[in-house]
Amino acid sequence: AGAVTLSSPRARAQEALEPNSWEEITSYNNFYEFGTGKDDPARYAGQMATSPWTVAINGLVDRPGEYAFKDIMARMEIEERIYRFRCVEAWSMVVPWTGFELADLLDMAGIQERATHVAFETLLRPEEMPGVARPVLDWPYVEGLRLDEAMHPLTLMATGIYGRDIPNQNGAPLRLVVPWKYGFKSIKSVVRITLTDSEPPTSWNVANSREYGFYSNVNPDVDHPRWSQATEREIGGGLFSPRKPTLMFNGYEDEVASLYEGMDLSVHF
Amino acid sequence: MTGRLNDALRRVPVWPLYIAGAVPPLWWLWLGLTGGLGVEPIEALEHRLGELALQVLIAGLCVTPLRRHLGVNLIRFRRALGILAFSYVLLHLLVWLALDVQIPAQIWADIAKRPYITVGMAGFVLLLPLVATSNDRAVRWLGPRWRRLHRLTYLAVLLGAIHYVMLAKGFQIEPLLYLGGIVVLLALRLPVRRRLLPA
Numbered sequence: 001a002g003a004v005t006l007s008s009p010r011a012r013a014q015e016a017l018e019p020n021s022w023e024e025i026t027s028y029n030n031f032y033e034f035g036t037g038k039d040d041p042a043r044y045a046g047q048m049a050t051s052p053w054t055v056a057i058n059g060l061v062d063r064p065g066e067y068a069f070k071d072i073m074a075r076m077e078i079e080e081r082i083y084r085f086r087c088v089e090a091w092s093m094v095v096p097w098t099g100f101e102l103a104d105l106l107d108m109a110g111i112q113e114r115a116t117h118v119a120f121e122t123l124l125r126p127e128e129m130p131g132v133a134r135p136v137l138d139w140p141y142v143e144g145l146r147l148d149e150a151m152h153p154l155t156l157m158a159t160g161i162y163g164r165d166i167p168n169q170n171g172a173p174l175r176l177v178v179p180w181k182y183g184f185k186s187i188k189s190v191v192r193i194t195l196t197d198s199e200p201p202t203s204w205n206v207a208n209s210r211e212y213g214f215y216s217n218v219n220p221d222v223d224h225p226r227w228s229q230a231t232e233r234e235i236g237g238g239l240f241s242p243r244k245p246t247l248m249f250n251g252y253e254d255e256v257a258s259l260y261e262g263m264d265l266s267v268h269f
Numbered sequence: 270m271t272g273r274l275n276d277a278l279r280r281v282p283v284w285p286l287y288i289a290g291a292v293p294p295l296w297w298l299w300l301g302l303t304g305g306l307g308v309e310p311i312e313a314l315e316h317r318l319g320e321l322a323l324q325v326l327i328a329g330l331c332v333t334p335l336r337r338h339l340g341v342n343l344i345r346f347r348r349a350l351g352i353l354a355f356s357y358v359l360l361h362l363l364v365w366l367a368l369d370v371q372i373p374a375q376i377w378a379d380i381a382k383r384p385y386i387t388v389g390m391a392g393f394v395l396l397l398p399l400v401a402t403s404n405d406r407a408v409r410w411l412g413p414r415w416r417r418l419h420r421l422t423y424l425a426v427l428l429g430a431i432h433y434v435m436l437a438k439g440f441q442i443e444p445l446l447y448l449g450g451i452v453v454l455l456a457l458r459l460p461v462r463r464r465l466l467p468a
């Protein structure tokens with residue numbers, strides 16, 4: 001996949017990024033279905049059965065249905081994307097994802113003209129997910145994007161990390177990656193994608209709309225009500241890891257700022 | 270039964286408690302420096318110190334109800350528990366200042382602007398006069414005022430637990446269990462409650 005990657009201008013812009021180690025990426029996770037501790041997903045997500053796996057694609061599409069993960073993989077072009085990943089909790093990583101563009105998957109299903117948004121849903125299987133016994137969030141986890149965000153060439157469905165299958169704690173077998181938004185927008189272990197004509201509910205916004213907006217674009221100028229978003233700590237720096245300034249749209253401003261032209265980002269946060 | 274237990278407890282020296290209390294922070298610092306606290310050791314160290322401080326403060330709050338309702342006398346160990354708890358709160362604060370936030374301008378902004386930090390800082394400030402008077406000379410000097418002053422503990426512990434509840438993301442049960450436990454331990458001290466109990 002490497003050769004394919006380097007030929008695209010987007011990928012070239014990412015070359016300067018130094019990815020975190022496999023251990024860092026796969027041992028420090030938020031996946032509340034397995035518990036709220038950062039090490040809970042790595043400890044418990046192994047129980048999640050990811051094969052067979054189907055993704056229901058429905059709503060305003062020409063070809064709705066249950067798509068088997070292996071059939072999706074056979075039809076999609078897999079490439080590597082090295083992206084910054086900025087959590088709303090003010091830490092960050094660099095992850096070498098492999099996957100395909102969400103736009104290609106949506107085109108496969110055929111987007112109808114009336115569609116304006118895309119809704120996503122995570123697997124909910126209580127017998128394999130100890131965390132959902134607690135009402136931390138309203139399960140199943142749901143997320144959403146505006147259609148133009150979903151169709152943006154940076155928006156990825158990731159199926160691997162470092163060229164290996166994505167581990168369960170990182171959202172196997174396929175997850176969304178929207179690199180200019182806070183990490184919780186990048187919903188894991190997706191089982192349903194629905195094209196809609198209105199803004200879909202999103203889990204953290206439902207849980208606390210004052211703290212988590214629908215857009216949740218990385219923005220150093222708009223603080224979380226409880227903490228500053230001006231800086232972040234890069235995972236992997238040890239006990240004396242310095243804080244670094246957070247970049248507008250997580251460093252993808254040139255690519256995505258036009259999507260939000262004319263919007264007040266402190267209102268549509 | 271409790272008489273023999275209390276006799277035995279009287280013979281247990283207090284100083285080993287201080288030695289034992291120094292072990293967790295040093296052990297965690299070692300782990301943090303050598304990768305044993307995971308890939309984000311700052312957050313891990315900060316959270317562990319905060320939780321340990323709350324646990325020891327709760328242990329301190331148990332001393333009076335244990336004596337009053339079960340006749341077990343641990344009062345000799347209470348000062349050590351208080352001083353250890355304060356030390357953990359101080360270390361928790363230092364980790365936050367020096368390793369976590371790092372930026373002096375942001376530290377002050379956080380204290381003023383972020384309610385959970387304001388509450389936590391208020392709890393810490395309330396502990397200062399308490400640790401300063403946790404010695405025999407201060408007890409003699411203050412006389413009956415010492416007991417009144419040290420009732421500030423109740424408010425400080427409550428603020429500590431509220432601080433924990435306020436920083437949780439989503440609906441999480443552990444911080445609420447801490448807060449609930451503390452509220453029960455404080456309620457046991459209410460004079461109303463004592464009158465309701467059979468004499």
